[in-house]
Amino acid sequence: MLTLTDSCSQPQILIKNFQNEVTKKLPPPNPSTDGMFFAGTSGRLLLSSEDRMTLFDTQSRMTLAELQVPRIKYVVWSGDYNHVALLSKHGEGGGRPQHRLGSASAKPY
Helix, strand or coil: CEEEEEECCEEEEEEECCCCCEEEEECCCCCCCCEEEECCCCCEEEEECCCEEEEEECCCCEEEEEEECCCEEEEEECCCCCEEEEEEEEECCCCCEEEEEEEEECCCC
């Protein structure tokens, strides 16, 4: 189980076992991280912040990729987990919400 916590304004990624005990604490690569999504494979997370989405490997503690995007609300994976759609709700003019869609490959370069 994974949890993103904001204790003392320092976000932490908590990795827990099935007994809900914390087994690992990691600082996110971006201090303004406020969202977390499944990244298609074990040990990887998609971390969102105000203006970017980061593909983070929890085992190596490395940022694998980063994308400048407005706040992401939803992440949808293809059936084989090779592609991901990042959906955001972005208001433009007149207060009408607009939906934007981005797509990226989950495979490393």
